[in-house]
Amino acid sequence: MRVVRSDGPGMVRLALHGELDLATADLAGRHIAVALDTIPAGGPPLLVLDVAGLTFCDSAGIDVLLGGRAGAQAREVDFRVVGARGIVRRSMAATGVLTLLTTA
Secondary structure, eight states: OOOEEEEETEEEEEEEEESTTEEEEEHHHHHHHHHHHHOTSOOEEEEEEEEEEEEEEEEEHHHHHHHHHHHHHHHHEEEEEEOOHHHHHHHHHTTHHHHHHHHO
């Protein structure tokens, strides 16, 4: 798992690469938490998780994405997952979270 952060006007973007599963969920969760903790008050109103680089996502990964969404909501930060494709998109659809995570 590799996570690349980029800050832009009005948003923080985390690009996730590799597999998001039980073995890497804690790492991804820490990156999301740090991103949320470092968004200053009145800062970027959007946290984007770009999952186009993921090759796999299991239920532990889905849980991390849902936890990120909950953390963002608690801080009044918009949260969106983008780039879901292949097995990652199918996993999100099968668990019923695709629309929840990918729409504003």
